[in-house]
Amino acid sequence: MKISSLDAAPATLPQANEPCWCGSGRKYKRCHKKSEGRVLQGHVSPMRSVPDHIARPPYADTGEYEPWDEGRVKSPEIIERMRHAGKVAGEVLALAGAMVAPGVTTEEIDIAVHEAFIERNAYPSTINYHGYPKACCTSVNEVICHGIPDSRKLQDGDICNIDVTGWVGGVHGDTNATFFVGDVDPESRQLVRVTEEATWRGIEAVKVGRPLSDIGRAIEDAVKPYRYGVVRAFVGHGIGEQFHTDIQVLHYYDSRSTTIMREGMTFTIEPMITLGSVNYKIWDDNWTAVTSDGKRTAQFEHTILVTADGADVLTGGPGTASPSAPWAR
Ligand code: MF3
Ligand code: CO
Ligand code: CO
Numbered sequence: 001m002k003i004s005s006l007d008a009a010p011a012t013l014p015q016a017n018e019p020c021w022c023g024s025g026r027k028y029k030r031c032h033k034k035s036e037g038r039v040l041q042g043h044v045s046p047m048r049s050v051p052d053h054i055a056r057p058p059y060a061d062t063g064e065y066e067p068w069d070e071g072r073v074k075s076p077e078i079i080e081r082m083r084h085a086g087k088v089a090g091e092v093l094a095l096a097g098a099m100v101a102p103g104v105t106t107e108e109i110d111i112a113v114h115e116a117f118i119e120r121n122a123y124p125s126t127i128n129y130h131g132y133p134k135a136c137c138t139s140v141n142e143v144i145c146h147g148i149p150d151s152r153k154l155q156d157g158d159i160c161n162i163d164v165t166g167w168v169g170g171v172h173g174d175t176n177a178t179f180f181v182g183d184v185d186p187e188s189r190q191l192v193r194v195t196e197e198a199t200w201r202g203i204e205a206v207k208v209g210r211p212l213s214d215i216g217r218a219i220e221d222a223v224k225p226y227r228y229g230v231v232r233a234f235v236g237h238g239i240g241e242q243f244h245t246d247i248q249v250l251h252y253y254d255s256r257s258t259t260i261m262r263e264g265m266t267f268t269i270e271p272m273i274t275l276g277s278v279n280y281k282i283w284d285d286n287w288t289a290v291t292s293d294g295k296r297t298a299q300f301e302h303t304i305l306v307t308a309d310g311a312d313v314l315t316g317g318p319g320t321a322s323p324s325a326p327w328a329r
Helices: 076-099 106-119 186-204 213-226
Strands: 136-140 143-145 159-168 171-180 236-238 245-249 266-269 272-274 280-282 289-291 297-299 302-307 310-313
Touching: 076 106, 076 159, 076 171, 076 302, 106 136, 106 159, 143 159, 143 272, 143 297, 159 186, 159 297, 171 186, 171 297, 186 213, 186 266, 186 272, 186 297, 186 302, 186 310, 245 266
Parallel strands: none
Antiparallel strands: 136 143, 136 159, 143 289, 159 171, 171 302, 236 245, 236 266, 266 302, 272 297, 280 289, 302 310
């Protein structure tokens, strides 16, 4: 069954065993019933260009990604540049989050993100990254991550994650947050709040000399009382001159995650937490990851620098989209 936004369901729906309203000849329960209440794919507009005066990362023109060996511990000079890229990404995320409201399309948010990065002399890192077409990811309700902004209007009661990454001064800053659209049900509100708390527990577990597995353990401990799921298929990552480097930050405990945190390392922490199953499917756009059971999922992300006494949150600070962050408490 192909679910398309071009199909408009009638006001009165058939019984499960009656023929589907779409005219496929199949029973309703075998056809469009499966998509009830799910996020429908909208129309994705063509890739927007980035003006010539903005410096471009190596993959921007080809969409091909050629990884190279990048040190895990960054020089003070790179760290200064990452501080700036992080600040820019944090500002752009806050501005995108302020647009979230019923009736706004994710494409409108994407255009604002695109323009905001350009105004700050940054290239929106996701554009043409492995061919990805937009300046941010917008992941609504059961979309775990990598939702492509499109013509779908946000609906009252949705939750919407916006993930923005900018490349400026030759380095990336990567951050995301989940926002409420109008009046959101208590179960979803709790999911979002707990996911944000869990992200901060993960950040607080950053400590020189400790293994990366401490981070996943802290996140898992924070969500355990709620019996939420911790997505395993997508992980945090090393970041710097490249968008994704070899460091993998698992959001669940795994004893094999033995990499020791060193002062000057930079990586993201970005847990995806689910109300139900952590299993996922990918839409036929080859990007959008959704929960296999259609239940909702939330995410928050920051780019982190390991310091002598903990973590410096490069994408954080006053005015950024983290209501329970230390600076907002
Ligand atoms: N920003 C995402 C992350 O946190 C990656 C998006 S890559 C894209 O790692 F190609 F899907 F945009
Ligand atoms: Co990331
Ligand atoms: Co991201």
